[in-house]
Amino acid sequence: MAQASLQREPMALAMHEELAPAEGFWTRPWRRFRRHRMALAGSLILVIFALGAILAPQLSSYDPNKQDLDNRLAPPSWEHPMGTDELGRDLLTRILHGGRISMLIGVLAMSVAVTVGTLFGAIAGFYGGRIDRALMRFTDVAISFPSLFLLILLAAYFGSSVPTIVLVIGLLSWMRVARLVRASFMSLKAQQFVEAAQCCGVGPWRIIVYHLLPNALGPIIVAASLGVAGAILTESALSYLGLGIQPPTATWGSMLRNAQDQMAIAPWTAIFPGLMIFLTVIAINYVGDGLRDALDPRQLER
Amino acid sequence: MGKYIIQRILGTIPLLLLITFVSFIIMQSVPGGPLSVYRNNPRVTAKDLERIEKQLGLDKPLPVQYAIWLGNLLRGDWGESFAASRPVLPLVQERLLNTFYLMGASFLVALLIAFPVGILSATRQYSFFDHLATMFSFVGLSVPIFWLGLVALIVFSLKLGWFPAGGMRTIGASFSVTDRLRYLILPMSVMALHSAGQYSRYLRSSMLEAIHQDYVTTARAKGLSQRRVVYSHALRNAVIPLITIVALDLPQLFSGALLAETVFSWPGMGRLFWRSAMRFDYPVLMALITITAFLVIFFNLLVDVVYAYVDPRIRFQNS
Numbered sequence: 001m002a003q004a005s006l007q008r009e010p011m012a013l014a015m016h017e018e019l020a021p022a023e024g025f026w027t028r029p030w031r032r033f034r035r036h037r038m039a040l041a042g043s044l045i046l047v048i049f050a051l052g053a054i055l056a057p058q059l060s061s062y063d064p065n066k067q068d069l070d071n072r073l074a075p076p077s078w079e080h081p082m083g084t085d086e087l088g089r090d091l092l093t094r095i096l097h098g099g100r101i102s103m104l105i106g107v108l109a110m111s112v113a114v115t116v117g118t119l120f121g122a123i124a125g126f127y128g129g130r131i132d133r134a135l136m137r138f139t140d141v142a143i144s145f146p147s148l149f150l151l152i153l154l155a156a157y158f159g160s161s162v163p164t165i166v167l168v169i170g171l172l173s174w175m176r177v178a179r180l181v182r183a184s185f186m187s188l189k190a191q192q193f194v195e196a197a198q199c200c201g202v203g204p205w206r207i208i209v210y211h212l213l214p215n216a217l218g219p220i221i222v223a224a225s226l227g228v229a230g231a232i233l234t235e236s237a238l239s240y241l242g243l244g245i246q247p248p249t250a251t252w253g254s255m256l257r258n259a260q261d262q263m264a265i266a267p268w269t270a271i272f273p274g275l276m277i278f279l280t281v282i283a284i285n286y287v288g289d290g291l292r293d294a295l296d297p298r299q300l301e302r
Numbered sequence: 303m304g305k306y307i308i309q310r311i312l313g314t315i316p317l318l319l320l321i322t323f324v325s326f327i328i329m330q331s332v333p334g335g336p337l338s339v340y341r342n343n344p345r346v347t348a349k350d351l352e353r354i355e356k357q358l359g360l361d362k363p364l365p366v367q368y369a370i371w372l373g374n375l376l377r378g379d380w381g382e383s384f385a386a387s388r389p390v391l392p393l394v395q396e397r398l399l400n401t402f403y404l405m406g407a408s409f410l411v412a413l414l415i416a417f418p419v420g421i422l423s424a425t426r427q428y429s430f431f432d433h434l435a436t437m438f439s440f441v442g443l444s445v446p447i448f449w450l451g452l453v454a455l456i457v458f459s460l461k462l463g464w465f466p467a468g469g470m471r472t473i474g475a476s477f478s479v480t481d482r483l484r485y486l487i488l489p490m491s492v493m494a495l496h497s498a499g500q501y502s503r504y505l506r507s508s509m510l511e512a513i514h515q516d517y518v519t520t521a522r523a524k525g526l527s528q529r530r531v532v533y534s535h536a537l538r539n540a541v542i543p544l545i546t547i548v549a550l551d552l553p554q555l556f557s558g559a560l561l562a563e564t565v566f567s568w569p570g571m572g573r574l575f576w577r578s579a580m581r582f583d584y585p586v587l588m589a590l591i592t593i594t595a596f597l598v599i600f601f602n603l604l605v606d607v608v609y610a611y612v613d614p615r616i617r618f619q620n621s
Contacts, residue, residue, distance in 0.1 A: 141320055143550075144598045148557035149575060149591065153328060156579040233446055237561055240448050241576055260452060260565070267456045274449030282444035289440075 029294040039290020042283035049280055053099035062090040064097040065248045073266040083268040086258055091269065095276055098250035102232055103280070105166055105251075109231035112170025114224045117177025122208050124178070125185025136182070143175040148237065155243040165244060169234050177223045184216040218295035225288040229281045236277045252277045307607055314599050319372075321595040322588075326368050329584045375592070381585035385578065390589045394571065398593065400470060401570035405559050407486060408493035415498040420505025424540075425532055427510065435502060442499020447558050451492045451565035458488060468567035489566040493558050497551065501544065508543045512536040542613055549605035552598055 033039060052059065068088030076083045082091035124135040154168045188194065189212065197207050232252075238244040239253025247254065252273045259270035340346045340354060355361050359370055374381070380390040423432040459467045465488050466472075472481050512518065513536050521535045560572025567573075571590055578586040 137317075141317060141324075144317075144553060144595070144602060145321065146553040146556035146560075146594055146598070148560055149594060150328075152560075152576055152579045153587065156582070157328075157331075229444065233444075236446055237448060237557075240446075240561075241564065242580075256449060256452065260455075263452060263456050264460050267460075270449075270452045270456060274446060274452065277449060278445050281446075282440055285440055285444050 033290050033294035036290035036293055038286040042286035045279060045283040046287065049099060050103065052096050053103055056096035056100060060093040060096055062093040064089065064094045064250055073262060076268055082272045085269050086262055091272055094250040094255060095273060098252050098255060099276065101245060101249065101251045102235060105162065105235045106228045106232035108166040109169035110224055110227035112166060113174040113227050114177050114220065116171065117174035118181050118220060120174065121178040121181025122185055125182035126189055126204065126208055139175050139178050147172045151234065151238060152241065152243055155238055160244055160246055162245065165235060169231050173227065173230060180219045180223055181216055184219055185212055188212050188215050221295060222288055222292045225284060225291055229284040232277065233281055306610055310603055310606055314603055317599055318596060322592050323368055325588060325591045326371065329588060330364060380589050383583055383586045385581045385583045390585050394589050394593065397569060397571040397574045400568065401559055401572060404489055404568060404570060405555055408490045411490060411494035412497035412501055415494065416501035416505055420502040421509060421537065424506045424509030424513065439499035439503040442496050447492060447496055448561045448565050451562055454488050454492055470568055489562045489568055493562050496558055504547045505540060505544055508540040509536060512540040545605055545609060549602050552601050556594055
């Protein structure tokens, strides 16, 4: 009976909280996440794409960089479900292998951005005053600049290996995370449990890491998921401009680089790689939206 | 009000100096230095290099060089492009106007789409239309601009033949509005779709917030029509947060324009920037970075002022 009313009314849930059996930290967010159908669909797409990238060598018998000049720009067929490119390479195989690099760069660049952003935001939000003003001024400068311009510059100058691209993208996209973390730290540090910790003589770093950070985790996770989407888009744009990972290595962006020259005769070379970027990014964005609903209940009513 | 504006203008000066100084340092830390183009040229001897270095003042310490560059900039001497061998300023000016033309047009179209979509999906929350609009904004947010451009080119230019495949106007033809429009529509729509999705989403959520405020309930209780309540009470207040979002979005708009210009061979400054970066043409790069930074900061300032004008609370807080 109590169980039934729990499920029907969210308000009742809060009231019965003390009576309900102990549930894990993730139980309630997971219940909310499951209600977001598009987020579930997005997760499914991401799992499939990730498996496709991981199992790429097993799924396709072609070599992604093997040229077959007799079969250049072949339209989609049973042998080549997505057709072949200007050097006769199998497009599907290149998409599977390209997914490895594109998704890897997305995740790694996001990790860099989240680390830097959390560090900046945590210090600014916790200490406040002059440190906060200086760090936020710096963040303002960084955020008010079209990042693609700087990316082009840095990629043109410092080359485009995977580590460079990861660092460059990561170091140019930490600003939103920094602002988020700062905002939640500022409101958190005014609360009594922080005061209590300070009274017990807990040092500032311990408070930041063990008391404040776990409470700010929700927005950070949401920002991180959206960060992966942003990084994948940025990498693909850079590669499209010829400044990303260099040939013959396939990434979804670099596959589009030559597509424009041959789109009149082989539109499939332009359509499929971009479709992969689009589907991945929209799936991540929906998952991020679901995570926001799940981890930040205040936003739920909107 | 006047005092507030002056305060804000003074506040932007150190910001501008910082941005240009950082870009200057990046330019100088290119592997091989700013003269790397010449260094790779076998016909340029070590002696020539030294002479050029002295001529351009590159043997002086960095802060001094920066001061000289800044002084020249203020006097209207923006240097000369390495690649085009012509003064940077006129080169950049022309490209800048082309970019403004594209960005302005797509911005207007984005607002024209975003307003009705945002208002309707807020007033009919959770309706079929609202779900459709949400999907639209997720698509706009997630689609790579350059890929959307490619697909648009394949469909509307190659298959259907409705629009030209790139450029800004028919070369050699005299000016005509229809000709300009035919070239403008594809890049403009691609950029507009991207922004409209975001703007309508923000407008929806700020409209929802406004609709649930007490003064809106009061207006309803007084018997005002739904139309008046939505448009003259709720919308007015919902637009204020949108102004900030649009201003914050400006750097993204520049990045988007760069990609659209590349796909549609639009002779704008984004494409110029990309080509200059490939050729290490650093006087042009510095000029473009300075102008973009200036514009972004200027628009942020403008928005702050508009904000203070529409929202009196800010004015009083600061005075």
